[in-house]
Amino acid sequence: MVGIIIASHGEFAKGIYQSGSMIFGEQENVQPVTLMPSEGPDDIKAKLEKAIASFDDQDQVLFLVDLWGGTPFNQVNGLFEAHKDKWAIVAGLNLPMLIEAYASRLSMNSAHEIATHIIETAKDGVKVRPEALAPKEDAKAAAVDNSANAGRPGKFEYVLARIDSRLLHGQVATAWSKTVNPTRIIVVSDNVSKDNLRTQMIIQAAPNGVKAHVIPIDQMIKIAKDDKHFGGQKAxxxxxxxxDALKAIKGGVPLDTLNIGSMAHSVGKVQPNKVLAFDQDDIDTYKELEKMGVKMDVRKVPTDGQENLDHIMDKAEKLLKEQANS
Structure with a gap:
Protein backbone atom coordinates (compact mmCIF):
# COMPACT_ATOMS: atom_id res chain seq x y z
CA MET A 1 0.00 0.00 0.00
CA VAL A 2 1.24 3.48 -0.90
CA GLY A 3 2.42 5.37 2.18
CA ILE A 4 1.16 8.93 2.64
CA ILE A 5 2.95 11.75 4.46
CA ILE A 6 0.97 14.90 5.25
CA ALA A 7 3.41 17.79 5.78
CA SER A 8 2.60 21.33 6.89
CA HIS A 9 3.57 24.48 8.70
CA GLY A 10 2.21 24.23 12.25
CA GLU A 11 -0.45 21.76 13.37
CA PHE A 12 -2.40 21.80 10.09
CA ALA A 13 -1.12 18.34 9.11
CA LYS A 14 -2.26 16.79 12.40
CA GLY A 15 -5.64 18.50 12.19
CA ILE A 16 -6.43 17.40 8.64
CA TYR A 17 -5.13 13.91 9.44
CA GLN A 18 -7.67 13.74 12.29
CA SER A 19 -10.44 15.05 10.02
CA GLY A 20 -9.62 12.43 7.40
CA SER A 21 -9.80 9.69 10.03
CA MET A 22 -13.22 10.91 11.20
CA ILE A 23 -14.59 10.75 7.66
CA PHE A 24 -12.80 7.79 6.08
CA GLY A 25 -11.73 5.78 9.13
CA GLU A 26 -8.34 5.11 10.66
CA GLN A 27 -5.59 4.57 8.09
CA GLU A 28 -2.39 2.56 8.10
CA ASN A 29 0.85 3.89 6.64
CA VAL A 30 -0.12 7.54 6.98
CA GLN A 31 1.93 10.03 9.00
CA PRO A 32 1.39 13.75 9.69
CA VAL A 33 4.62 15.76 9.86
CA THR A 34 4.67 19.30 11.25
CA LEU A 35 7.10 22.20 11.18
CA MET A 36 6.61 24.14 14.41
CA PRO A 37 7.56 27.81 14.96
CA SER A 38 10.61 26.92 17.06
CA GLU A 39 11.93 24.41 14.49
CA GLY A 40 14.06 24.67 11.35
CA PRO A 41 14.65 22.73 8.11
CA ASP A 42 16.79 20.04 9.75
CA ASP A 43 14.08 19.33 12.31
CA ILE A 44 11.37 18.63 9.77
CA LYS A 45 13.78 16.67 7.59
CA ALA A 46 14.45 14.35 10.54
CA LYS A 47 10.71 13.97 11.11
CA LEU A 48 10.16 13.14 7.45
CA GLU A 49 12.85 10.49 7.47
CA LYS A 50 11.40 8.92 10.61
CA ALA A 51 7.90 8.89 9.10
CA ILE A 52 9.12 7.24 5.88
CA ALA A 53 10.99 4.60 7.88
CA SER A 54 7.73 3.64 9.63
CA PHE A 55 6.01 2.57 6.38
CA ASP A 56 5.62 -1.06 5.31
CA ASP A 57 6.57 -0.09 1.75
CA GLN A 58 9.10 2.74 1.48
CA ASP A 59 9.34 2.47 -2.30
CA GLN A 60 5.91 4.00 -2.88
CA VAL A 61 5.39 7.24 -0.94
CA LEU A 62 3.00 10.11 -1.65
CA PHE A 63 3.70 13.49 -0.02
CA LEU A 64 0.77 15.86 0.46
CA VAL A 65 2.15 19.27 1.47
CA ASP A 66 0.45 22.51 2.34
CA LEU A 67 2.41 25.07 0.33
CA TRP A 68 4.59 24.86 -2.77
CA GLY A 69 7.99 26.41 -2.02
CA GLY A 70 7.56 26.40 1.77
CA THR A 71 10.02 24.72 4.12
CA PRO A 72 8.05 21.44 4.39
CA PHE A 73 7.91 21.25 0.59
CA ASN A 74 11.59 22.11 0.21
CA GLN A 75 12.67 19.38 2.61
CA VAL A 76 10.37 16.84 0.98
CA ASN A 77 11.72 17.87 -2.41
CA GLY A 78 15.29 17.29 -1.25
CA LEU A 79 14.46 13.72 -0.24
CA PHE A 80 12.35 13.21 -3.35
CA GLU A 81 15.16 13.68 -5.86
CA ALA A 82 16.65 10.25 -5.19
CA HIS A 83 13.24 8.52 -5.52
CA LYS A 84 11.35 10.52 -8.15
CA ASP A 85 10.79 7.44 -10.29
CA LYS A 86 8.35 6.16 -7.63
CA TRP A 87 7.60 8.92 -5.10
CA ALA A 88 5.28 11.87 -5.78
CA ILE A 89 4.56 15.28 -4.23
CA VAL A 90 1.28 17.18 -4.43
CA ALA A 91 1.06 20.69 -2.92
CA GLY A 92 -2.06 22.67 -2.00
CA LEU A 93 -3.36 20.12 0.49
CA ASN A 94 -7.09 20.17 1.25
CA LEU A 95 -9.48 17.66 2.80
CA PRO A 96 -11.07 16.43 -0.46
CA MET A 97 -7.55 15.72 -1.76
CA LEU A 98 -6.67 13.67 1.33
CA ILE A 99 -9.89 11.65 1.28
CA GLU A 100 -9.50 10.95 -2.43
CA ALA A 101 -5.94 9.76 -1.78
CA TYR A 102 -7.24 7.38 0.89
CA ALA A 103 -9.91 6.02 -1.46
CA SER A 104 -7.44 5.71 -4.33
CA ARG A 105 -5.11 3.51 -2.29
CA LEU A 106 -7.79 0.80 -2.37
CA SER A 107 -7.35 0.33 -6.12
CA MET A 108 -4.10 2.09 -7.11
CA ASN A 109 -0.65 0.78 -6.25
CA SER A 110 1.66 3.64 -7.20
CA ALA A 111 2.21 7.10 -5.78
CA HIS A 112 2.43 8.54 -9.32
CA GLU A 113 -0.99 7.15 -10.24
CA ILE A 114 -2.65 8.47 -7.09
CA ALA A 115 -1.01 11.89 -7.44
CA THR A 116 -2.37 12.28 -10.97
CA HIS A 117 -5.82 11.13 -9.91
CA ILE A 118 -6.36 13.35 -6.86
CA ILE A 119 -5.60 16.74 -8.44
CA GLU A 120 -9.03 17.20 -10.04
CA THR A 121 -10.78 16.23 -6.81
CA ALA A 122 -8.72 18.81 -4.91
CA LYS A 123 -9.72 21.49 -7.42
CA ASP A 124 -13.38 20.46 -7.37
CA GLY A 125 -13.37 20.77 -3.59
CA VAL A 126 -13.11 24.54 -3.92
CA LYS A 127 -16.67 25.84 -4.24
CA VAL A 128 -18.47 29.09 -3.54
CA ARG A 129 -21.96 30.29 -2.70
CA PRO A 130 -23.71 32.21 -4.18
CA GLU A 131 -22.90 30.11 -7.24
CA ALA A 132 -22.82 33.27 -9.37
CA LEU A 133 -19.45 34.10 -7.76
CA ALA A 134 -17.86 31.03 -9.36
CA PRO A 135 -15.90 31.40 -12.61
CA LYS A 136 -18.23 30.95 -15.58
CA GLU A 137 -16.67 27.68 -16.70
CA ASP A 138 -17.06 26.18 -13.22
CA ALA A 139 -20.64 27.38 -12.88
CA LYS A 140 -21.49 25.80 -16.23
CA ALA A 141 -19.83 22.53 -15.25
CA ALA A 142 -21.69 22.46 -11.93
CA ALA A 143 -24.98 22.74 -13.77
CA VAL A 144 -24.37 19.62 -15.88
CA ASP A 145 -26.49 16.64 -14.94
CA ASN A 146 -24.08 13.73 -14.95
CA SER A 147 -26.91 11.23 -14.60
CA ALA A 148 -26.72 10.73 -18.35
CA ASN A 149 -28.43 7.35 -18.29
CA ALA A 150 -31.65 8.72 -16.80
CA GLY A 151 -34.75 7.68 -18.72
CA ARG A 152 -33.52 4.31 -19.98
CA PRO A 153 -35.81 1.31 -19.48
CA GLY A 154 -35.02 -0.62 -16.31
CA LYS A 155 -35.00 -0.30 -12.54
CA PHE A 156 -32.56 1.20 -10.07
CA GLU A 157 -29.52 -0.77 -9.01
CA TYR A 158 -29.24 -0.33 -5.24
CA VAL A 159 -25.55 -0.01 -4.42
CA LEU A 160 -26.03 0.87 -0.74
CA ALA A 161 -28.89 1.33 1.72
CA ARG A 162 -27.79 3.00 4.94
CA ILE A 163 -29.44 3.94 8.22
CA ASP A 164 -27.80 7.13 9.45
CA SER A 165 -29.46 9.80 11.57
CA ARG A 166 -27.04 12.35 10.07
CA LEU A 167 -28.13 11.37 6.54
CA LEU A 168 -25.87 12.92 3.88
CA HIS A 169 -22.63 13.96 5.60
CA GLY A 170 -18.91 13.57 5.02
CA GLN A 171 -18.63 9.81 5.47
CA VAL A 172 -21.41 9.24 2.95
CA ALA A 173 -20.48 11.96 0.47
CA THR A 174 -16.88 10.82 0.33
CA ALA A 175 -15.97 7.40 1.73
CA TRP A 176 -19.13 5.50 0.76
CA SER A 177 -19.75 7.34 -2.50
CA LYS A 178 -16.19 6.64 -3.63
CA THR A 179 -16.66 2.96 -2.80
CA VAL A 180 -20.09 2.24 -4.32
CA ASN A 181 -20.17 4.94 -7.07
CA PRO A 182 -23.85 5.94 -7.06
CA THR A 183 -25.38 8.18 -9.71
CA ARG A 184 -28.04 9.28 -7.23
CA ILE A 185 -28.21 9.65 -3.45
CA ILE A 186 -31.80 9.43 -2.23
CA VAL A 187 -32.84 10.39 1.30
CA VAL A 188 -36.03 8.45 2.00
CA SER A 189 -37.94 10.14 4.82
CA ASP A 190 -41.43 11.48 5.35
CA ASN A 191 -40.17 13.92 7.98
CA VAL A 192 -37.21 15.32 6.06
CA SER A 193 -39.16 15.65 2.81
CA LYS A 194 -41.45 18.14 4.61
CA ASP A 195 -38.49 20.24 5.77
CA ASN A 196 -37.45 22.57 2.95
CA LEU A 197 -34.29 23.77 4.71
CA ARG A 198 -32.94 20.29 5.40
CA THR A 199 -33.87 19.21 1.88
CA GLN A 200 -31.91 22.06 0.32
CA MET A 201 -28.90 21.40 2.54
CA ILE A 202 -28.90 17.74 1.51
CA ILE A 203 -29.15 18.57 -2.19
CA GLN A 204 -26.25 21.02 -1.89
CA ALA A 205 -24.10 18.44 -0.03
CA ALA A 206 -24.09 15.96 -2.92
CA PRO A 207 -20.63 15.08 -4.24
CA ASN A 208 -19.65 16.11 -7.75
CA GLY A 209 -21.36 14.11 -10.46
CA VAL A 210 -24.07 12.73 -8.15
CA LYS A 211 -27.66 13.95 -7.92
CA ALA A 212 -29.23 14.13 -4.45
CA HIS A 213 -32.97 13.83 -3.78
CA VAL A 214 -35.23 13.85 -0.72
CA ILE A 215 -38.50 11.96 -1.10
CA PRO A 216 -41.21 10.45 1.12
CA ILE A 217 -41.30 6.70 1.66
CA ASP A 218 -44.41 6.07 -0.47
CA GLN A 219 -42.75 7.78 -3.43
CA MET A 220 -39.67 5.58 -3.04
CA ILE A 221 -41.93 2.53 -3.07
CA LYS A 222 -43.50 3.69 -6.34
CA ILE A 223 -40.10 4.41 -7.89
CA ALA A 224 -38.83 0.95 -6.89
CA LYS A 225 -41.61 -0.60 -8.98
CA ASP A 226 -40.91 1.60 -12.02
CA ASP A 227 -39.11 -0.43 -14.67
CA LYS A 228 -39.29 2.19 -17.44
CA HIS A 229 -37.16 5.15 -16.34
CA PHE A 230 -34.22 4.15 -14.15
CA GLY A 231 -32.11 1.75 -16.18
CA GLY A 232 -28.38 2.35 -15.66
CA GLN A 233 -28.98 4.33 -12.49
CA LYS A 234 -27.21 3.39 -9.24
CA ALA A 235 -29.00 4.48 -6.07
CA ASP A 244 -38.41 4.10 7.76
CA ALA A 245 -36.30 1.34 6.23
CA LEU A 246 -38.75 -1.32 7.40
CA LYS A 247 -41.70 0.56 5.90
CA ALA A 248 -39.89 0.93 2.58
CA ILE A 249 -38.88 -2.75 2.41
CA LYS A 250 -42.38 -3.93 3.34
CA GLY A 251 -43.71 -1.67 0.59
CA GLY A 252 -41.56 -3.36 -2.03
CA VAL A 253 -38.18 -1.60 -2.10
CA PRO A 254 -35.90 -4.61 -2.82
CA LEU A 255 -33.13 -4.28 -0.24
CA ASP A 256 -31.37 -7.37 1.06
CA THR A 257 -28.72 -5.57 3.16
CA LEU A 258 -28.80 -2.50 5.39
CA ASN A 259 -25.64 -0.67 6.35
CA ILE A 260 -26.01 0.80 9.85
CA GLY A 261 -23.89 3.91 10.30
CA SER A 262 -25.23 6.01 13.17
CA MET A 263 -28.33 6.40 15.32
CA ALA A 264 -28.49 9.56 17.39
CA HIS A 265 -29.12 9.49 21.12
CA SER A 266 -32.34 11.02 22.43
CA VAL A 267 -34.47 10.88 25.56
CA GLY A 268 -35.36 7.30 26.45
CA LYS A 269 -32.62 5.71 24.36
CA VAL A 270 -29.50 3.91 25.53
CA GLN A 271 -26.14 3.94 23.82
CA PRO A 272 -24.26 0.60 23.82
CA ASN A 273 -21.44 1.99 21.67
CA LYS A 274 -20.17 5.37 20.46
CA VAL A 275 -22.43 5.81 17.43
CA LEU A 276 -25.60 3.73 17.96
CA ALA A 277 -28.45 4.50 20.35
CA PHE A 278 -31.59 2.36 20.74
CA ASP A 279 -34.97 2.27 22.38
CA GLN A 280 -37.07 -0.90 22.47
CA ASP A 281 -38.89 0.03 19.27
CA ASP A 282 -35.57 0.27 17.42
CA ILE A 283 -34.53 -3.17 18.67
CA ASP A 284 -37.89 -4.71 17.75
CA THR A 285 -37.66 -3.13 14.28
CA TYR A 286 -34.21 -4.57 13.62
CA LYS A 287 -35.33 -7.99 14.80
CA GLU A 288 -38.28 -7.85 12.41
CA LEU A 289 -35.95 -6.90 9.56
CA GLU A 290 -33.67 -9.81 10.41
CA LYS A 291 -36.65 -12.21 10.40
CA MET A 292 -37.43 -10.93 6.88
CA GLY A 293 -33.93 -12.01 5.84
CA VAL A 294 -32.36 -8.56 5.67
CA LYS A 295 -28.63 -8.68 6.47
CA MET A 296 -27.12 -6.06 8.78
CA ASP A 297 -23.77 -4.43 7.96
CA VAL A 298 -22.69 -2.36 10.97
CA ARG A 299 -19.92 -0.03 9.75
CA LYS A 300 -19.34 3.73 9.81
CA VAL A 301 -17.02 3.67 6.80
CA PRO A 302 -16.07 1.00 4.24
CA THR A 303 -12.66 0.34 5.79
CA ASP A 304 -14.11 -0.50 9.23
CA GLY A 305 -14.56 -4.10 10.28
CA GLN A 306 -18.18 -5.25 10.55
CA GLU A 307 -19.70 -5.39 14.00
CA ASN A 308 -22.33 -7.87 15.19
CA LEU A 309 -25.69 -6.10 15.52
CA ASP A 310 -27.23 -8.84 17.68
CA HIS A 311 -24.46 -8.49 20.26
CA ILE A 312 -24.90 -4.71 20.26
CA MET A 313 -28.68 -5.04 20.71
CA ASP A 314 -28.23 -7.55 23.57
CA LYS A 315 -26.16 -4.93 25.35
CA ALA A 316 -28.75 -2.26 24.56
CA GLU A 317 -31.56 -4.39 26.02
CA LYS A 318 -29.59 -4.87 29.24
CA LEU A 319 -29.07 -1.12 29.47
CA LEU A 320 -32.78 -0.49 28.85
CA LYS A 321 -33.68 -2.88 31.71
CA GLU A 322 -31.21 -1.13 34.01
CA GLN A 323 -32.69 2.21 32.98
CA ALA A 324 -36.24 1.00 33.70
CA ASN A 325 -35.25 -0.31 37.14
CA SER A 326 -33.32 2.79 38.20
Missing part, protein backbone atom coordinates in the same frame (compact mmCIF):
# COMPACT_ATOMS: atom_id res chain seq x y z
CA UNK A 236 -27.56 5.02 -2.60
CA UNK A 237 -30.51 5.15 -0.20
CA UNK A 238 -30.32 6.93 3.15
CA UNK A 239 -32.83 6.29 5.94
CA UNK A 240 -32.99 8.33 9.12
CA UNK A 241 -34.44 5.47 11.19
CA UNK A 242 -34.81 1.68 10.98
CA UNK A 243 -38.57 2.19 11.06
Missing amino acids: LLLFETPQ
Whole structure:
Protein backbone atom coordinates (compact mmCIF):
# COMPACT_ATOMS: atom_id res chain seq x y z
CA MET A 1 0.00 0.00 0.00
CA VAL A 2 1.24 3.48 -0.90
CA GLY A 3 2.42 5.37 2.18
CA ILE A 4 1.16 8.93 2.64
CA ILE A 5 2.95 11.75 4.46
CA ILE A 6 0.97 14.90 5.25
CA ALA A 7 3.41 17.79 5.78
CA SER A 8 2.60 21.33 6.89
CA HIS A 9 3.57 24.48 8.70
CA GLY A 10 2.21 24.23 12.25
CA GLU A 11 -0.45 21.76 13.37
CA PHE A 12 -2.40 21.80 10.09
CA ALA A 13 -1.12 18.34 9.11
CA LYS A 14 -2.26 16.79 12.40
CA GLY A 15 -5.64 18.50 12.19
CA ILE A 16 -6.43 17.40 8.64
CA TYR A 17 -5.13 13.91 9.44
CA GLN A 18 -7.67 13.74 12.29
CA SER A 19 -10.44 15.05 10.02
CA GLY A 20 -9.62 12.43 7.40
CA SER A 21 -9.80 9.69 10.03
CA MET A 22 -13.22 10.91 11.20
CA ILE A 23 -14.59 10.75 7.66
CA PHE A 24 -12.80 7.79 6.08
CA GLY A 25 -11.73 5.78 9.13
CA GLU A 26 -8.34 5.11 10.66
CA GLN A 27 -5.59 4.57 8.09
CA GLU A 28 -2.39 2.56 8.10
CA ASN A 29 0.85 3.89 6.64
CA VAL A 30 -0.12 7.54 6.98
CA GLN A 31 1.93 10.03 9.00
CA PRO A 32 1.39 13.75 9.69
CA VAL A 33 4.62 15.76 9.86
CA THR A 34 4.67 19.30 11.25
CA LEU A 35 7.10 22.20 11.18
CA MET A 36 6.61 24.14 14.41
CA PRO A 37 7.56 27.81 14.96
CA SER A 38 10.61 26.92 17.06
CA GLU A 39 11.93 24.41 14.49
CA GLY A 40 14.06 24.67 11.35
CA PRO A 41 14.65 22.73 8.11
CA ASP A 42 16.79 20.04 9.75
CA ASP A 43 14.08 19.33 12.31
CA ILE A 44 11.37 18.63 9.77
CA LYS A 45 13.78 16.67 7.59
CA ALA A 46 14.45 14.35 10.54
CA LYS A 47 10.71 13.97 11.11
CA LEU A 48 10.16 13.14 7.45
CA GLU A 49 12.85 10.49 7.47
CA LYS A 50 11.40 8.92 10.61
CA ALA A 51 7.90 8.89 9.10
CA ILE A 52 9.12 7.24 5.88
CA ALA A 53 10.99 4.60 7.88
CA SER A 54 7.73 3.64 9.63
CA PHE A 55 6.01 2.57 6.38
CA ASP A 56 5.62 -1.06 5.31
CA ASP A 57 6.57 -0.09 1.75
CA GLN A 58 9.10 2.74 1.48
CA ASP A 59 9.34 2.47 -2.30
CA GLN A 60 5.91 4.00 -2.88
CA VAL A 61 5.39 7.24 -0.94
CA LEU A 62 3.00 10.11 -1.65
CA PHE A 63 3.70 13.49 -0.02
CA LEU A 64 0.77 15.86 0.46
CA VAL A 65 2.15 19.27 1.47
CA ASP A 66 0.45 22.51 2.34
CA LEU A 67 2.41 25.07 0.33
CA TRP A 68 4.59 24.86 -2.77
CA GLY A 69 7.99 26.41 -2.02
CA GLY A 70 7.56 26.40 1.77
CA THR A 71 10.02 24.72 4.12
CA PRO A 72 8.05 21.44 4.39
CA PHE A 73 7.91 21.25 0.59
CA ASN A 74 11.59 22.11 0.21
CA GLN A 75 12.67 19.38 2.61
CA VAL A 76 10.37 16.84 0.98
CA ASN A 77 11.72 17.87 -2.41
CA GLY A 78 15.29 17.29 -1.25
CA LEU A 79 14.46 13.72 -0.24
CA PHE A 80 12.35 13.21 -3.35
CA GLU A 81 15.16 13.68 -5.86
CA ALA A 82 16.65 10.25 -5.19
CA HIS A 83 13.24 8.52 -5.52
CA LYS A 84 11.35 10.52 -8.15
CA ASP A 85 10.79 7.44 -10.29
CA LYS A 86 8.35 6.16 -7.63
CA TRP A 87 7.60 8.92 -5.10
CA ALA A 88 5.28 11.87 -5.78
CA ILE A 89 4.56 15.28 -4.23
CA VAL A 90 1.28 17.18 -4.43
CA ALA A 91 1.06 20.69 -2.92
CA GLY A 92 -2.06 22.67 -2.00
CA LEU A 93 -3.36 20.12 0.49
CA ASN A 94 -7.09 20.17 1.25
CA LEU A 95 -9.48 17.66 2.80
CA PRO A 96 -11.07 16.43 -0.46
CA MET A 97 -7.55 15.72 -1.76
CA LEU A 98 -6.67 13.67 1.33
CA ILE A 99 -9.89 11.65 1.28
CA GLU A 100 -9.50 10.95 -2.43
CA ALA A 101 -5.94 9.76 -1.78
CA TYR A 102 -7.24 7.38 0.89
CA ALA A 103 -9.91 6.02 -1.46
CA SER A 104 -7.44 5.71 -4.33
CA ARG A 105 -5.11 3.51 -2.29
CA LEU A 106 -7.79 0.80 -2.37
CA SER A 107 -7.35 0.33 -6.12
CA MET A 108 -4.10 2.09 -7.11
CA ASN A 109 -0.65 0.78 -6.25
CA SER A 110 1.66 3.64 -7.20
CA ALA A 111 2.21 7.10 -5.78
CA HIS A 112 2.43 8.54 -9.32
CA GLU A 113 -0.99 7.15 -10.24
CA ILE A 114 -2.65 8.47 -7.09
CA ALA A 115 -1.01 11.89 -7.44
CA THR A 116 -2.37 12.28 -10.97
CA HIS A 117 -5.82 11.13 -9.91
CA ILE A 118 -6.36 13.35 -6.86
CA ILE A 119 -5.60 16.74 -8.44
CA GLU A 120 -9.03 17.20 -10.04
CA THR A 121 -10.78 16.23 -6.81
CA ALA A 122 -8.72 18.81 -4.91
CA LYS A 123 -9.72 21.49 -7.42
CA ASP A 124 -13.38 20.46 -7.37
CA GLY A 125 -13.37 20.77 -3.59
CA VAL A 126 -13.11 24.54 -3.92
CA LYS A 127 -16.67 25.84 -4.24
CA VAL A 128 -18.47 29.09 -3.54
CA ARG A 129 -21.96 30.29 -2.70
CA PRO A 130 -23.71 32.21 -4.18
CA GLU A 131 -22.90 30.11 -7.24
CA ALA A 132 -22.82 33.27 -9.37
CA LEU A 133 -19.45 34.10 -7.76
CA ALA A 134 -17.86 31.03 -9.36
CA PRO A 135 -15.90 31.40 -12.61
CA LYS A 136 -18.23 30.95 -15.58
CA GLU A 137 -16.67 27.68 -16.70
CA ASP A 138 -17.06 26.18 -13.22
CA ALA A 139 -20.64 27.38 -12.88
CA LYS A 140 -21.49 25.80 -16.23
CA ALA A 141 -19.83 22.53 -15.25
CA ALA A 142 -21.69 22.46 -11.93
CA ALA A 143 -24.98 22.74 -13.77
CA VAL A 144 -24.37 19.62 -15.88
CA ASP A 145 -26.49 16.64 -14.94
CA ASN A 146 -24.08 13.73 -14.95
CA SER A 147 -26.91 11.23 -14.60
CA ALA A 148 -26.72 10.73 -18.35
CA ASN A 149 -28.43 7.35 -18.29
CA ALA A 150 -31.65 8.72 -16.80
CA GLY A 151 -34.75 7.68 -18.72
CA ARG A 152 -33.52 4.31 -19.98
CA PRO A 153 -35.81 1.31 -19.48
CA GLY A 154 -35.02 -0.62 -16.31
CA LYS A 155 -35.00 -0.30 -12.54
CA PHE A 156 -32.56 1.20 -10.07
CA GLU A 157 -29.52 -0.77 -9.01
CA TYR A 158 -29.24 -0.33 -5.24
CA VAL A 159 -25.55 -0.01 -4.42
CA LEU A 160 -26.03 0.87 -0.74
CA ALA A 161 -28.89 1.33 1.72
CA ARG A 162 -27.79 3.00 4.94
CA ILE A 163 -29.44 3.94 8.22
CA ASP A 164 -27.80 7.13 9.45
CA SER A 165 -29.46 9.80 11.57
CA ARG A 166 -27.04 12.35 10.07
CA LEU A 167 -28.13 11.37 6.54
CA LEU A 168 -25.87 12.92 3.88
CA HIS A 169 -22.63 13.96 5.60
CA GLY A 170 -18.91 13.57 5.02
CA GLN A 171 -18.63 9.81 5.47
CA VAL A 172 -21.41 9.24 2.95
CA ALA A 173 -20.48 11.96 0.47
CA THR A 174 -16.88 10.82 0.33
CA ALA A 175 -15.97 7.40 1.73
CA TRP A 176 -19.13 5.50 0.76
CA SER A 177 -19.75 7.34 -2.50
CA LYS A 178 -16.19 6.64 -3.63
CA THR A 179 -16.66 2.96 -2.80
CA VAL A 180 -20.09 2.24 -4.32
CA ASN A 181 -20.17 4.94 -7.07
CA PRO A 182 -23.85 5.94 -7.06
CA THR A 183 -25.38 8.18 -9.71
CA ARG A 184 -28.04 9.28 -7.23
CA ILE A 185 -28.21 9.65 -3.45
CA ILE A 186 -31.80 9.43 -2.23
CA VAL A 187 -32.84 10.39 1.30
CA VAL A 188 -36.03 8.45 2.00
CA SER A 189 -37.94 10.14 4.82
CA ASP A 190 -41.43 11.48 5.35
CA ASN A 191 -40.17 13.92 7.98
CA VAL A 192 -37.21 15.32 6.06
CA SER A 193 -39.16 15.65 2.81
CA LYS A 194 -41.45 18.14 4.61
CA ASP A 195 -38.49 20.24 5.77
CA ASN A 196 -37.45 22.57 2.95
CA LEU A 197 -34.29 23.77 4.71
CA ARG A 198 -32.94 20.29 5.40
CA THR A 199 -33.87 19.21 1.88
CA GLN A 200 -31.91 22.06 0.32
CA MET A 201 -28.90 21.40 2.54
CA ILE A 202 -28.90 17.74 1.51
CA ILE A 203 -29.15 18.57 -2.19
CA GLN A 204 -26.25 21.02 -1.89
CA ALA A 205 -24.10 18.44 -0.03
CA ALA A 206 -24.09 15.96 -2.92
CA PRO A 207 -20.63 15.08 -4.24
CA ASN A 208 -19.65 16.11 -7.75
CA GLY A 209 -21.36 14.11 -10.46
CA VAL A 210 -24.07 12.73 -8.15
CA LYS A 211 -27.66 13.95 -7.92
CA ALA A 212 -29.23 14.13 -4.45
CA HIS A 213 -32.97 13.83 -3.78
CA VAL A 214 -35.23 13.85 -0.72
CA ILE A 215 -38.50 11.96 -1.10
CA PRO A 216 -41.21 10.45 1.12
CA ILE A 217 -41.30 6.70 1.66
CA ASP A 218 -44.41 6.07 -0.47
CA GLN A 219 -42.75 7.78 -3.43
CA MET A 220 -39.67 5.58 -3.04
CA ILE A 221 -41.93 2.53 -3.07
CA LYS A 222 -43.50 3.69 -6.34
CA ILE A 223 -40.10 4.41 -7.89
CA ALA A 224 -38.83 0.95 -6.89
CA LYS A 225 -41.61 -0.60 -8.98
CA ASP A 226 -40.91 1.60 -12.02
CA ASP A 227 -39.11 -0.43 -14.67
CA LYS A 228 -39.29 2.19 -17.44
CA HIS A 229 -37.16 5.15 -16.34
CA PHE A 230 -34.22 4.15 -14.15
CA GLY A 231 -32.11 1.75 -16.18
CA GLY A 232 -28.38 2.35 -15.66
CA GLN A 233 -28.98 4.33 -12.49
CA LYS A 234 -27.21 3.39 -9.24
CA ALA A 235 -29.00 4.48 -6.07
CA LEU A 236 -27.56 5.02 -2.60
CA LEU A 237 -30.51 5.15 -0.20
CA LEU A 238 -30.32 6.93 3.15
CA PHE A 239 -32.83 6.29 5.94
CA GLU A 240 -32.99 8.33 9.12
CA THR A 241 -34.44 5.47 11.19
CA PRO A 242 -34.81 1.68 10.98
CA GLN A 243 -38.57 2.19 11.06
CA ASP A 244 -38.41 4.10 7.76
CA ALA A 245 -36.30 1.34 6.23
CA LEU A 246 -38.75 -1.32 7.40
CA LYS A 247 -41.70 0.56 5.90
CA ALA A 248 -39.89 0.93 2.58
CA ILE A 249 -38.88 -2.75 2.41
CA LYS A 250 -42.38 -3.93 3.34
CA GLY A 251 -43.71 -1.67 0.59
CA GLY A 252 -41.56 -3.36 -2.03
CA VAL A 253 -38.18 -1.60 -2.10
CA PRO A 254 -35.90 -4.61 -2.82
CA LEU A 255 -33.13 -4.28 -0.24
CA ASP A 256 -31.37 -7.37 1.06
CA THR A 257 -28.72 -5.57 3.16
CA LEU A 258 -28.80 -2.50 5.39
CA ASN A 259 -25.64 -0.67 6.35
CA ILE A 260 -26.01 0.80 9.85
CA GLY A 261 -23.89 3.91 10.30
CA SER A 262 -25.23 6.01 13.17
CA MET A 263 -28.33 6.40 15.32
CA ALA A 264 -28.49 9.56 17.39
CA HIS A 265 -29.12 9.49 21.12
CA SER A 266 -32.34 11.02 22.43
CA VAL A 267 -34.47 10.88 25.56
CA GLY A 268 -35.36 7.30 26.45
CA LYS A 269 -32.62 5.71 24.36
CA VAL A 270 -29.50 3.91 25.53
CA GLN A 271 -26.14 3.94 23.82
CA PRO A 272 -24.26 0.60 23.82
CA ASN A 273 -21.44 1.99 21.67
CA LYS A 274 -20.17 5.37 20.46
CA VAL A 275 -22.43 5.81 17.43
CA LEU A 276 -25.60 3.73 17.96
CA ALA A 277 -28.45 4.50 20.35
CA PHE A 278 -31.59 2.36 20.74
CA ASP A 279 -34.97 2.27 22.38
CA GLN A 280 -37.07 -0.90 22.47
CA ASP A 281 -38.89 0.03 19.27
CA ASP A 282 -35.57 0.27 17.42
CA ILE A 283 -34.53 -3.17 18.67
CA ASP A 284 -37.89 -4.71 17.75
CA THR A 285 -37.66 -3.13 14.28
CA TYR A 286 -34.21 -4.57 13.62
CA LYS A 287 -35.33 -7.99 14.80
CA GLU A 288 -38.28 -7.85 12.41
CA LEU A 289 -35.95 -6.90 9.56
CA GLU A 290 -33.67 -9.81 10.41
CA LYS A 291 -36.65 -12.21 10.40
CA MET A 292 -37.43 -10.93 6.88
CA GLY A 293 -33.93 -12.01 5.84
CA VAL A 294 -32.36 -8.56 5.67
CA LYS A 295 -28.63 -8.68 6.47
CA MET A 296 -27.12 -6.06 8.78
CA ASP A 297 -23.77 -4.43 7.96
CA VAL A 298 -22.69 -2.36 10.97
CA ARG A 299 -19.92 -0.03 9.75
CA LYS A 300 -19.34 3.73 9.81
CA VAL A 301 -17.02 3.67 6.80
CA PRO A 302 -16.07 1.00 4.24
CA THR A 303 -12.66 0.34 5.79
CA ASP A 304 -14.11 -0.50 9.23
CA GLY A 305 -14.56 -4.10 10.28
CA GLN A 306 -18.18 -5.25 10.55
CA GLU A 307 -19.70 -5.39 14.00
CA ASN A 308 -22.33 -7.87 15.19
CA LEU A 309 -25.69 -6.10 15.52
CA ASP A 310 -27.23 -8.84 17.68
CA HIS A 311 -24.46 -8.49 20.26
CA ILE A 312 -24.90 -4.71 20.26
CA MET A 313 -28.68 -5.04 20.71
CA ASP A 314 -28.23 -7.55 23.57
CA LYS A 315 -26.16 -4.93 25.35
CA ALA A 316 -28.75 -2.26 24.56
CA GLU A 317 -31.56 -4.39 26.02
CA LYS A 318 -29.59 -4.87 29.24
CA LEU A 319 -29.07 -1.12 29.47
CA LEU A 320 -32.78 -0.49 28.85
CA LYS A 321 -33.68 -2.88 31.71
CA GLU A 322 -31.21 -1.13 34.01
CA GLN A 323 -32.69 2.21 32.98
CA ALA A 324 -36.24 1.00 33.70
CA ASN A 325 -35.25 -0.31 37.14
CA SER A 326 -33.32 2.79 38.20
